[in-house]
Amino acid sequence: MNHKALIVRLESFVPVLPALLSKVTPEDAAWKPPSGAWSILEIVNHLVDEEVEDFRQRLRLLIEDPSAPWPPTDPEAWASKRKYNTRDLWESVGRFIVERKRSVEWLATLGDGTNWNATRALPSGRTIRAGDLLCSWAAHDALHVRQIAKRQYEMSLRDSAGFSGEYAGEWKA
Numbered sequence: 001m002n003h004k005a006l007i008v009r010l011e012s013f014v015p016v017l018p019a020l021l022s023k024v025t026p027e028d029a030a031w032k033p034p035s036g037a038w039s040i041l042e043i044v045n046h047l048v049d050e051e052v053e054d055f056r057q058r059l060r061l062l063i064e065d066p067s068a069p070w071p072p073t074d075p076e077a078w079a080s081k082r083k084y085n086t087r088d089l090w091e092s093v094g095r096f097i098v099e100r101k102r103s104v105e106w107l108a109t110l111g112d113g114t115n116w117n118a119t120r121a122l123p124s125g126r127t128i129r130a131g132d133l134l135c136s137w138a139a140h141d142a143l144h145v146r147q148i149a150k151r152q153y154e155m156s157l158r159d160s161a162g163f164s165g166e167y168a169g170e171w172k173a
Helices: 003-021 026-030 040-064 075-081 089-108 130-158
Strands: 119-121 127-129
Touching: 003 040, 003 089, 003 130, 026 040, 040 075, 040 089, 040 130, 127 130
Parallel strands: none
Antiparallel strands: 119 127
């Protein structure tokens, strides 16, 4: 596994998130599409909590003590319970950047001797390895870039005042 490439990918997301959101208004950040899917603000705060309470913490536990219990996570419940959609977008982005930099600093301390095959059984019955978790962490960013892009696509259609975005092409899953 090329863990260093994955760490670079995690680090490279730091400037991408603010760039994606540079012109998003507070109203647009909190806007939810008719489908009820998360707003941009909810996505960003999800990224913060996943950074701190999921990926970094769980990977550290898996590498240092594979038998240590993982703290529970509930991203869907956190969005409403923690009132993600009432927060300030740029404070949330700032928190993400600080936490991601902490993650990258910690990951950079992991040497070539790190046991990326350390495993843990999940409640689903599947087994996850440390390398799977690192890969998933980097992939998670890409999934949420796509999700933010979809919100921006949906807002373009919302703001078209009866004009069509058909020429752009259809959004495919």
